[in-house]
Amino acid sequence: MKHKVMRAGRRLVLPLILVNLSGCASLQAVDSGIYQVVDAVSEQDRVTGQRSLSLAGRSEQIRQGNAVVEQLLQAEAQAGRKLNAQLDSVQYARLARLLDRVLRVSHLKSERWQPVLIDRAEFNAFTTGGTYIVVHLGLMQQLTDDDELAAVIAHEVAHTVANHPFERQGFQTLAALTGSRSAGRDGYQAAFTHENEREADRIAVLYAALAGFDPAAASHIWARQYRAQGNAGGLFFHTHPVNRERAEETAAIARQVSGYYRPGRENPNAAALLEENVLWHKSNPALAAGQGGGVAALLGTTLGAYVQHQGVKQEVSRQAQQQAVLAALMQQMQPLGETVMDQNSWKVRWRYRGQNVLDHLVMGVLVRDQAGKVQRFVAPVSGTVAPGQVFDAQFRSPQLSVGAFASMQLKYYVDDARLR
Structure with a gap:
């Protein structure tokens, strides 16, 4: 019984601190200062509402991210390669139409994005954290089903929504400051990206359902890739979920969000469902800077970084075990x-x-x-x-x-x- 009382006492520490902050002008100033410092290196996650590491605000993310794509566009022009509608007017119009539908139900629906179609045969698309999405013509030609193409577009938009390009910068800086050995290893870097890919898949499947696209389309892509390519990476530390796991996970998420799917049309409750759905409940900060918000932001950022770090370490261990099992099986052949x-x-x-x-x-x-x-x-x-x-x-x-x-x-x- 004494142990339970002590634990309850520890739970009262943070509320008492916040009460004291609200009643003392000097502590309020300290809390405001803490908030400014924390806010410079983190942001409120657009999806979950929790604090996450970020060294750039949205305007700076757009500036840096777009600069990368604009360098690519200059290089394409200098090489004399066609872009966008000049490359393929039908496919470019299709890309723009599907991107518009996905963006309307996303957490960045107020932004104006520019689709970019480039002349590459590979099955690939990417974003850089700004307001461009770059898609290879080869991917467009291979994905003749609009639901499947929308799944890829939604996945790339989700990377920017979740701030993955700049979140990595924050983690690398934190690792350097703390002298973390594990964070600098190749396996850790691969696992970090792997977990971001899984998060983008979850967000994307929800976006697809809310936009009126079949949420199971992503699983169809990876099931087909598995039949053609196997797992493509299970022997090594890998940055993306292997094809079988990805097909199974996206299929499971699709089943969870299937109730939100209105074939061919946007869910009328899309905005509310972004805040609360079967995948997450978005938390909103209850305390302002100077009233405990600084302490809460510091604790939230620290806890979030720790939980994410532990999750990545678990993925490193899982992948290492997977490699060991496959290698042992080969020894038995x-x-x-x-x-x-x-x-x-x-x-x-x-x-x-x-x-x-x-x-x-x-x-x-x-x-x-x-x-x-x-x-x-x-x-x-x-x-x-x-x-x-x-x-x-x-x-x-x-x-x-x-x-x-x-x-x-x-x-x-x-x-x-x-x-x-």
């Missing part, structure tokens, strides 16, 4: 030979010597040619694989000539598996 099937495909036979039944086994291979170029291919294995079982995995690529294998280096690995 006994190669029994390769068979050329045709000019562009070959089959590899293995015996599985492990102790667990495997579901959803995907084998992968890294192929390095004489010039040092590395290509990666995957081969899903149908059904389950039991201990002692012999199984085949067939790899195929229209771009690769099997006849050139003699001059290439091949490294096989387990790309994905679920242990029963």
Whole structure:
């Protein structure tokens, strides 16, 4: 009983401090000063309302972020490459239309954004924290479904909404000041980005639903990517969720927000749902500067940074465990030979010597040619694989000539598996 009283006493400390602040002019001045200092290195998160690290206000974020894209535009012009409607008027109009719908239900709906379409074949889009979204023509051409394209657009808008470009700067500065060893490691940096990608996915799926796009569209993209590419990164520390996990997580979020989805039209309660929904409840500061707001902002920023740091460390540990499991599984695969099937495909036979039944086994291979170029291919294995079982995995690529294998280096690995 005594222990409970002591804990209750500790919970009373902050309210008592705030009461004292409200009644003392000198303490009010101190609190106002604390607020100014904290506000210079943090901001209220647009999504959750909690304090998060940020070394730039929104106007400075726009200035810095837009400067990066404008340098890109200058480089494209100097290289004589077409942009936007000159590149593809139909796709550019489509991009602008979908961006407008997503922005109208976002936390930055008051801003005017500029879509940029560039001549690149890769499946990619990005933002830099300002009011531009840059999309590759190749992505537009591959995503013929508007719901899927809107999912990508919403994801990029969400990165800026959540202040991910500038939040990283704040964490790097904090790590340097505190002498954090873990924050400077490659695994930590990858995990930090990984968690930001997951957050952007959550926000984006909600935006899609509120804008009248199918919230399950994002999961369709990553399920398709998984079928074509496997997990693309599970062997190493990775900055994005691997394809299977991303497909499953975005599908789960889509189910949660499905009640907000009005096919083809904006949810009339979109503004209210940004404040409170099944994914988060936005908190608003109850105390002003000089009335306890400075202390509250300091504690909120410190706690938020600590919680985020611990979450990233947990992700580092999870990815390391994932790598260890896949590496151990590969050690249990006994190669029994390769068979050329045709000019562009070959089959590899293995015996599985492990102790667990495997579901959803995907084998992968890294192929390095004489010039040092590395290509990666995957081969899903149908059904389950039991201990002692012999199984085949067939790899195929229209771009690769099997006849050139003699001059290439091949490294096989387990790309994905679920242990029963």
